[in-house]
Amino acid sequence: MLKRSKKIMSIVITAVMAASVFVGCGNKDNKTADGKIELTWMCYGQPQETKVFDQVIKKFEAKYPNVKVKIVSTTQDQYGQKIQASMASKKLPDVLYMNPGDVKAWVNSGNILNMTPYLKKAEEAKILDLSDIWPKGLAKYKYDGEKIGQGDQYALPKDIGPFGFGYNKDLFIKAGIPLPDKNKPYTWEEWIDVCKKLTKDTNGDGKMDQWGTGLNVNWTLQSFVWSNGADFLDESKTKVTVDDPKFAEALQFFADQTLKYKITPSAQEGQTLDTYQRWIKGQLGFFAVAPWDIAAFKDLPFKYDIIPYPASTATGKSATWLGSVGFAVGANTKHPQEAVNLAIFLSTDKDANKMVSDMQIQVPNLMSMAKNEYVNNANIQPENKQQFLDIIENTGRSMPAEYTYNAEWINKFFEGIQPVLDGKKTAADYCKEVQPKMQELLDKAIEREKKEKKK
Known part of the structure; x- marks a missing residue:
């Protein structure tokens, strides 16, 4: 009280x-x-x-x-x-x-x-x-x-x-990996293969100290979902569609970057140093880079550039969001x-x-x-x-909550996502479980919108 x-x-x-x-x-x-x-x-x-x-x-x-x-x-x-x-x-x-x-x-x-x-x-x-x-x-x-x-x-x-996708040029050159095509996106499989080559124990102490990537689920899951031909909402923006198998496939692929492919720092390693700081220190091969980051990245100890996000073979197209x-x-x-x-x-x-x-x-x-x-x-x-x-002109999309009366429905999705990232729940099970909860919140937002428009 x-x-x-x-x-x-x-x-x-x-x-x-x-x-x-x-x-x-x-x-x-x-x-x-x-x-x-x-x-x-x-x-x-x-x-x-x-x-x-x-x-x-x-x-x-x-x-x-x-x-x-x-x-x-x-x-x-x-x-x-x-x-x-x-x-x-x-x-x-x-x-x-x-x-x-x-x-x-x-x-x-x-x-x-x-x-x-x-x-x-x-x-x-x-x-x-x-x-x-x-x-x-x-x-x-x-x-x-x-x-x-x-x-x-x-x-x-x-x-x-435009929420871009950056890569560390110096790590590529050091590993003898050809630099990415600045216009053609990697397929998911190609990208995983490159990330595996960049994930290394560089000092021989038995612990990884360099990784392929380290992406934040709140800001980068959208890219994988959209590229796989799925979305958070249907075209009418009134129905939550996270129970689409293509959505679950994209979410599982995201989680497997840590769980299956081991190309990201573990949860325990993330407690020591978050992935943003690891990118700054030159420990990650790929990381999200937007225009508002550029001033902060001016004095990085390595050269970097940006490329399209990896593309699923389901669409062959890269996608990201535009804020x-x-x-x-x-x-x-x-x-x-x-x-x-x-x-x-x-x-x-x-x-x-x-x-x-x-x-x-x-x-x-x-x-x-x-x-x-x-x-x-x-x-x-x-x-x-x-x-x-x-x-801005082609691959960028609006964040899903920009179309709705509030963001409570999508916040519900990210609030409970951790068990999927930890491997305690499959993406398919989670998406089926959370969809009705999200839909209930979206329905309430739609009703609220109707009431406030009548005032």
Whole structure:
């Protein structure tokens, strides 16, 4: 009871603090002392990223001298809680980050502005060119009241994040293994064979200290599932399909990387050092690499590059997911056109795009810049950045929960997956067992969506 009381008190305090932070969003005109329009932008990011934000805002204020922007920066972990508290107090910032998975709920609750009419005005004024923004990035924030990906625009992409597949070039060269084809994916069997050759006891102490790979199930299982012709949901996005034998086959293949093929660190070895740190130290042959990793990987003690994910013979096609965060505008903003103009500037300004891409934390939102300056910039690793663009245009997919009202149904799947990874339960048994539990949660989400749309 004491813990529960503390939790309730924490929520109350957070709501009060959020209300005080955004009190300016609820005043009469949202004007500064010198008569300028004041917009509040709430964001999160690493210190070097927030420095770029400051520079971008100065450029925006120079372009729109009648507007002053107040940046409210927080950590990514705290952001969601603060936004929910500000929604409860009806004091959202003028501009805020929105995840694709929040679009339905935030729009149906009336918290987010429909940008479409304001974007049209911006296009007419020649301050926006939607044709130069990645279509998949825009689609993540379109909603027609029924489906994501069509209808009106409720946010502009801050970024579009292709989840790539990296490999350690130095380990390949040392082992005398031909470097992978940068365009053609390994088959599952070919990839396992290479991983076995890279898994070694390099110092002769009887213990493995180098492995073929070490992938996180939460972020990389999707690639194997999709490549095997399976999915988490059917086309209607109303039926959970993890009981498909092709899904179970992909999950078992993932688990067998440790259980059968021994190409990953064991659970015990993972307690000593996680696979991210082992990749950093040059102990893994393959690991997931996304644009936001590149700055952190700048000083790795080895050369690396990216290639397509391994492909199942069931489809012969590689697949991975494509993430994003969007710039949305609070529905109650006093100055909607100015707030939308800020979102447009943050998303599409050429200098802003160049600054964040030069920081090596994202691919430019502007296709023209990504396909020329970015992909051909030898100062930005990896060499095969074209693979990121191929993911954006071809092999990248939205995460399953982006189509549904919440992520509780898919969280249930990953909450109980450990026995499969430990070899205590087969993938087929687990998928049959968890499917009805996931379906029940999805059905509840669908009913909740129906009720909130009627309000």
